[in-house]
Amino acid sequence: MKTKWTAAAAAAALTLGLAACSDPSVETSSAAPTAPAAWPDPTAKLDGVKLTIWAAQNSNTVPKQVIAGFQQATGAQVEVVTIPDPYEQGIQTKVATGDKPDLAFWQPTASMLTAINARTNLQPLTDAPWLSQLSPDLKDITGILDGTRYAALITSPAVEGVYYNKEVFAANGITGTPKNFDEMVEVGRKLKAKGVTPFFEMAGDKWATQWWVQVQLADAAKDGLWERINTGKEKFTDPTVVGAIKTYKSLIDEGLFNSDIKTAKFEDQGAALLSGKAAMAVQVNSFFGQLQATADTETLNKKIGFFPISPSGNVGTFIPDQSNALVAFRTGDAGREAAARQLLAYWMGPGYKDFVADRETVSLEPSVPSPAGVPQALLDVHAALPEAVGSMQALAVANPDLYLNLADMINGTMTPEKVAAATQDQFEQLAKAAGASGF
Amino acid sequence: MWFMAPAFAILLVFFFLPTVFNFVYAFTDWSGFKSSINPVGLENFTDLASNGTLFRSLRVTVVYAVLVAIFQNLFGFGLAVLLERDTLVNRVARVFFLIPVLMSALAVGYIFQALLKPTGGLNRLLGIDYAWLGDTTWTIVVVALIHAWKWMGLSMLIYLAGLKTISEDIVEAAHIDGASRWRTFWAVRFPLLAPAITFNVATALLGSMNGFDVAQATTGGGPARTTEILNIFIYRTFGQGLFAQATTMSLVLFLLVALMAFPVIYVLRKREEVL
Structure with a gap:
């Protein structure tokens, strides 16, 4: 008899507990105001x-x-x-x-x-x-x-684009900034021939690896790439995205990046660009924030410039x-x-x-003027905004860990095709969880 | 019996219920993206199985656990034998080896991360330039060594306790029978340590399968996710708002630990039967 009562009490407590532990955010949904x-x-x-x-x-x-x-x-x-x-x-x-x-x-x-x-x-x-x-x-x-x-x-909002060292450009006879992605790579090759590290990447901290792929997708993004990916009509494994990943890898294999690309960190990237050890870095606004922490506005205006880049021209990719x-x-x-x-x-x-x-x-x-102390590079970043296209983060329904897979590729454990496949898998998983139609 | 009810109620709410939820949520689509939670059957399991990431993480976890179990027991055993006699120096040394056990695992991880980075203390001491935490093959061994370093003091204590409980008579009998010190140690004292070995191997193996802190602080799962043990993977998945998938993985981890624990403990206990 006693065991029966204990069992019943336990069952009751369990049901109560189960009810009490449901997702607490559910209840508030009924309170959604309409007006x-x-x-x-x-x-x-x-x-x-x-x-x-x-x-x-x-x-x-x-x-x-x-x-x-x-x-x-x-x-x-x-x-x-x-x-x-x-x-x-x-x-x-x-x-x-x-x-x-x-x-x-x-x-x-x-x-x-x-x-x-x-x-x-x-x-x-x-x-x-x-x-x-x-x-x-x-x-x-x-x-x-x-x-x-x-x-x-x-x-x-932040814009993906190229931060460059003006003094390194000038010292190596490069006047004017590249007008498109291919020109930028050519500038990189010229700098490499003169013994300068053209591009600096930080695969040790991983997250910035995705900018190189995303800026290459700027034109496709304008053509509705992310809408097609959002509806399953196009995949990361299709030629557009895989092509961008392959280009990135081929530039790394060509030796256009810093030799410590696998272990370099965010701080190393800022230090390298500021000291002129490297000429360019594809980055976002927080990178400039890092530079501001180590140098004053005057130095930054003298040394660091910004230009947006895309395959067809100078189109930035915004990523709030x-x-x-x-x-x-x-x-x-x-x-x-x-x-x-x-x-x-x-x-x-x-x-x-x-x-x-x-x-x-x-x-x-417009009615509030920007203060005088804003560095020129940030004003350039802001000026790139009206023309800029959305990044994966801004336009895709889900945000897969593309950067992690790219860092794996830089470390040599993934091929560009595998990077695309793993990213697509995760994108589908997240899109499904988010309730996007078609997944 | 009724005076035990409060105790059992607490047991139910704080131990049994969470475990049940760990099972229940694995079969739902609970996520941070929407409010409703719907049952989805085995979908989470089939999704994870079809995706190679889970198996890679499981493999990394098992390799890591085995490495830690080996290193931690070798170090602990060696230290126990070395510091067995109760001299003043030995007592002080024991305390020093026990200090890492009391330290925060995250602190240990961050200290080693600073020591082992390419511009860190170890490379400067050796005058080389090697990324200890950036090697896709060997970094897992380095992280396992750090984990073992932290916990070897505990293994040492348990082996010491085991050595101390061996009766002097048995050792003396072996001497009278003409056994050398070497032979006495391996043929008489070592087999008598079986219970200590069972405990140490089981706790080291199963404890490191649930490891997270040391690996997270030293490598964060890198390079190229070669040290991404299952708990780091779960942490990452949970952080993406995929709560159900993360729960499924923790259920898989639970099953894996259980599956490994029973045979390991059974085999080790078998060795004790001769005692």
């Missing part, structure tokens, strides 16, 4: 309201100035919590277990908005008051998933990252949700001038 939320006045009083912003190690100082201004204007309290790297993984895991901030830095691409389940977890930013202020070229460049805006772009944008979470607390929207409205409205001045960054709003 666009109201936008409070940016400086309305918010005494006693506490907001939390999640930021990464490289973005946690970005909001400092804005928060100080907002706290003073509204009386709200804003706390920035640093989530350790890998940032995106940390956030996804926390959100999956029901932990949410009011705002967070987040990569505003469709694939990453899908990854955080924007429809359920994020507040739509429809009709945000600052949208009319944004430069028309940049307004709808990113931050939108299925026609709904979920992310507020705060700084100029986590430090470029914020998302507002649906926390279930209407007051805090409104306050979070108010903070964004303040950030992009009355607070924007002080923000760009404090960060010495390019302004996205």
Whole structure:
């Protein structure tokens, strides 16, 4: 008799437990509002309201100035919590277990908005008051998933392109920057003949290996490559992508890259370009941030230049990252949700001038001039944006680890065909999990 | 019996339920991308099986575990024999070899990463330029050595305890029978260490199959994923929001550990039967 009761109690506890442990983000989905939320006045009083912003190690100082201004204007309290790297993984895991901030830095691409389940977890930013202020070229460049805006772009999104050492170019008789990808390779061969390392790559840290493939896909991306891949009409294993990977490998085999390509790290790449040990590096804005940490604006203006590149010309590939944008979470607390929207409205409205001045960054709003201290290379990067095409991260429905496979290829354990096949497999797996049709 | 109910309730909630969930979620499409969780049957298993990554990670995991088990036991055994006598020097030395066991595994990993990088301390000492953590064939051995280095003090302690419990009478009897020191050691004392060997081999093997920290801190699974043991792969998959797939892999790891544990422990226990 006793054992029967114990068994029954155990069964009951188990069922209860199972019910209690279901995905906590499910419940909030029923609360999805249909009408666009109201936008409070940016400086309305918010005494006693506490907001939390999640930021990464490289973005946690970005909001400092804005928060100080907002706290003073509204009386709200804003706390920035640093989530350790890998940032995106940390956030996804926390959100999956029901932990949410009011705002967070987040990569505003469709694939990453899908990854955080924007429809359920994020507040739509429809009709945000600052949208009319944004430069028309940049307004709808990113931050939108299925026609709904979920992310507020705060700084100029990153662009994949070529950072080069002006002094090395000049010393080796290269006047003017290459006009397309083939010309750039020719310049590389000329520099190699003169004993300079033409290109620097950092397969030790892996992540930048994908830029070389992506810039080669810029023209195809303009022709709808990622749409075709998103719908399964084209694959990574088809000639377009495999061709780009093969070209990358053949340039490495030709000896146009640094000899320590397998182990070189991100920091080594910056040091090599700044010292003139290498002439060029295909990179994104965070690379320039790394340079800014080691040299002042004057030195950088003198030494480092930027040009976008694609097979047919000087077209950049844009890849907004986590430090470029914020998302507002649906926390279930209407007051805090409104306050979070108010903070964004303040950030992009009355607070924007002080923000760009404090960060010495390019302004996205024509009515707010960029501060004088912005290095020329960053202005060039920003100027490349209106013409730029979307990267894999910006346009594909899922973001496979292309870079990991490429790093394996550089280490000699994968062929270009295998890189493409492994990337396609993972893309399909992620696309399926994300609920993309056709997978 | 009812006074035990609270204890069993806690056991149920904190031990049994998580294990059950580890099984249940492996058969669903739980992910970070959507809110609903639907059963999908064996799809996660077939997907993983058709994709070579799982088997590569499993192979790496087994190779890593075997290497760690060998190194850790060789080092631990050697140290125990060397430091067996209770002299002051030996006591101090034992403490020093036990310190890595108490250290954070991540700290150990980062320290070795700094020592072994191409511009690191070891290369400067030797005057060579070799990427210890960048070799697609040998880096796994280096990482296994680091793992074994960290835990060898524990193996040493257990072997020491084993050596100390061997009765003096038996050793003396062997001497009277005319056995040399060498012969006494291998024919008399070593077989009597069987229980210590069982424990040490099993814990080293199974512990390193669940390894993560040392490999993550030294190589992060590189170069070219040749040191990507299953837990690093699971961590990466979970980080992509593919929670169900990650759960499936941890279930596979659980089964693998169980499958290896029972035969290994059975064989080692067999050796003890003669005692």
